Amino acid sequence: MLKLCSRFFNHIFSVNSKLETWAKTTLKVKSVSYLPNYAVKNNNALTTKLKGVEGKRIVCLANLRPQKDHLNLLKAFKAVLKTEPMWTLHLVGQDFNDAYSKSIFEFINQNKLETSVFIYGSCADTSAILQQCTIGVLSSKSEGLPLALLEYGLAGLPVVCTNVGDCSLVMSHANEGQLIEAQNSILLKKALIEYINNIEKSKLAAVCLKEKIEMQFSEDTTLIKVKTVYKTI
Incomplete structure (x- = not known):
């Protein structure tokens, strides 16, 4: 049809x-x-207060679906804790209460990560949540162009992301973030540790990514493209 x-x-x-x-x-x-998708900062008041130490929070905005590969992230973060025990991981996204969701909770419990990994479900105040975080991460097996990546950038976070879908179009240069191979917890752990230990590099990446998104993946830029096409029809 x-x-x-x-x-x-x-x-x-x-x-x-x-x-x-x-x-x-x-x-x-x-x-x-x-x-491409574009991100807009929401102005909702803060309702979700994140746990953990300020300045040592890693956030993953992703619904609990297999494509997002939270288990790979959890394996990497478990390795991070061996040298950085004060850092915490915050999972924000819809929980479908299915077998995949159950496997995430089981991994957390079996590996005694309850005081380091926190799950919040779906939240409306994502912009306010990101302002409480230090590093943004996506560990997906597959993607289109994830809105979360754009939201991380607008929030001024350095990003570690798997090289899937159109993520490389957003982070096309090494100074805009770290793109790593999917389903590789060793590389993911290494990338997170690099930003944790190299504050200047993480700050530079955050600034470069934010500038890129504001110039190429913003609402204003998208409207200009749409209007240009409309005028030709």
Whole structure:
């Protein structure tokens, strides 16, 4: 049905590069462009007070789904604690109360991480939550262009992220953050330790990433692209 209806479309906006390729090869439209996600700071009042020591918090904004690979992150963070016991990990995202969710809680309990790893569920005050954190992390197996990555950048956090989906388009230079191989807890641990021990490098990465996102992945930039296409139709 979509292929049939696409004959009447003037233009298609695709929100990640895979969908752009799919639209160009599958649908009957000559005009297709990539329009990346953009993040907007919410102004909700702080309602979620994070546990742990200020200045030593790592945050992961991701619903508890297998694609997000929290278990890989937990393995890496467990290794981080051997040399950095004061740091804490904060998981923010919807809990679907399924087998995957259960495996996360079991790992935390079996490895006695209850005082170092905290799960908050879905929260509306994400901008306020990020202001309480020191490092943003995503350990996904697969992605499109994760909104969490853009939110980390807008919040001024240095980011460690797996090189999946369109994450490399956001963090295309080494000074914008650390892109690592997916499903590799050793590399993830190493990247986290590097930011923990090198404050100047982490601050520089945060500044560079924020500038990149404000210039290329902001609401204003996206509206300009949309209006430009509208004017041609």
